[in-house]
Amino acid sequence: MNKEKSLDKLETSNIESVRHSLAHLLAAAVKEFYPDAKATIGPAIDNGFYYDFEFSSPISDKDLEKIEEKMKEILPSWKSFEGGEVSADEAREYWKNNEYKIELINEFEGKITFYKSGDFTDLCRGGHVADPSKEISPESFKLDRIAGAYWRGDEKNKMLTRIYGLAFESKEKLDEYLIQREEAEKRDHKKLGKELGLFTISDLVGKGLPMYLPKGNIIRTELENFIRSEKEKLGYSFVTIPHIAKKELYIKSGHLGKYGAMMPTMKDENGEEFVMKAMNCPHHFEIYNAEPHSYRDLPLRLAENTVVYRNEKSGELSGLLRVKSLCQDDTHHFIKQDQIQSEIKMILGLMQKVYGLFGFNDYKVEISVRDPKNKGKYFGDDSVWQKAEAILLEEVTNWGVPFSVEEGEAAFYGPKIDIKVKDSIGREWQLTTIQLDFNQPENFDMNYTGEDGKKHRVVVLHVAILGSFERFMGILIEHYAGNFPLWLSPVQVKVIPVRESHNAYAQEIYDLLKENGVRAEVDLADENLGKKVRQAKNEKIPYWIVLGDKEVESKEVTVEARGNPSVDGGEKLGSMSASKFLELLQKEIKEKN
């Protein structure tokens, strides 16, 4: 066991060396075609490597093929990586035409090292394979795509051209990855959303403004009802707010100063400026302040499923995952300081219940804390922060899941717990967020009367469990590959008569299902059974019932289930009375599994 583990580790570090070595090879090949291209940096990444260049004229995808061929041509001549150390002056002289390398050299403290393979020398701290010609198979890597990337990741800097490559231990692993990626793309929520009639985005309405089609709206409504009822069980109070507010509200909250560019504004006939809400906190604060509060009222949890509007950078918008209008399952918890811990425990409990129900196992937990080197940019005193961070840490530790602590990622008003889930092509999206806020209670002067009869400051928790219905649904579509569990399925049962003469019985069964709250459809089309079954399967409907002479005579229904969607053919459940089937459906819908 131990031995295996250490072997794995060795392999991992070896593949990193391979990927890093390939980045050098890529730069060498690029230099062959574009001698004046400036190579900047080129690290190994998860599935391969990349290298950023400044080209004097743009290159495109079509150029990748020849560069890849050149890499394969050079590879056999690379028998080693020879490293060495140089002085800063020598290094500056060698890379005198490359301002990017010069910038790096000027920043280096300590040794400056370079590595040479074949005719190509690069500034590099090391980590290569000993003999590329022997240790790298030309079949195990492939240039993937081309992209723009700012120098040092800063949008104020010049945009460079990044070439991404894929690299694995073997050709087989590379092929496997490519097939996997292809499979993942099939469950893309944008593609399935269209195929299954879930949502649409109209150019005329505007980009980033998705609209739910009837079937998608069923899923959304079910999600909304679900999260509402879970919150109501825990004693949350639901409220409703308007979607615009006077500019002054956001000046007071500080949002306008910080995020004004992302908040659409409008003027009324008197010239008064209103802002479309991009967050709900200030409205909920005003609801809190509408009445005096006693310590006996706390925790007070104001919840709402409500749409916010955010002007995102246009290149960022993507299907349901990044949009301009999104409905949050937002909650603001108004609590006493000594309730922070129990409240977070409760919220994490709710979150685990929700994630568990959907079978989300592949998520990342982050605790975002202050940047310890820059405490000044956060609100509140040290002791409260330390306490708050300790509580988050303790609660997440108790939970027992792996997590990372992200320094400097806290909100200016407090630390937070963020949960990120991957989409079908591996990108991470934040869903749940739990934020501890000591700033806005001061700002909005939010108080309660304590046992001692004196005024005390409340603490606010900003919480969204699903995050936004849009993003959650996007992730859910990909997670289930469109095969939603029964309770979420837009169409739960399709009634399929074998021949026209069975239509009346089919209609009768359909009516029965509808009357009992089952979302059913009846397929009366003039088509053969095979085609109707095929359609039901393509529509990813969980159950369909086939009705022919046999069923009409026995007064039963023959039930088939979608079963395991990855294998052909449904799962035949046999014949039963309609009432028995209805009972099974209602049980499954209720249990939501």
Add this chain to the structure above:
RNA sequence: GCCGGAGUAGCUUAGUUGGUAAAGCAAUGCUUUCGUAAAGCAGAGACCGCGAGUUCAAUUCUCGCCUCCGGCUCCA
């Protein structure tokens, strides 16, 4: 916003070295009445993303714009 790619019937795609477009599926009509992943036939359906320019002629070439995809940056 920036870099690269793309936009042809509802969908998936073909095509034109410049002469306004082809197919399958879907939809419609007729035939067929069928027991488990696509029955047959027919007609219809396209300002070839939008706007300019070049040309006798532009879906095709050039420019601008819009939208989408991947990436960068950002993300209360």
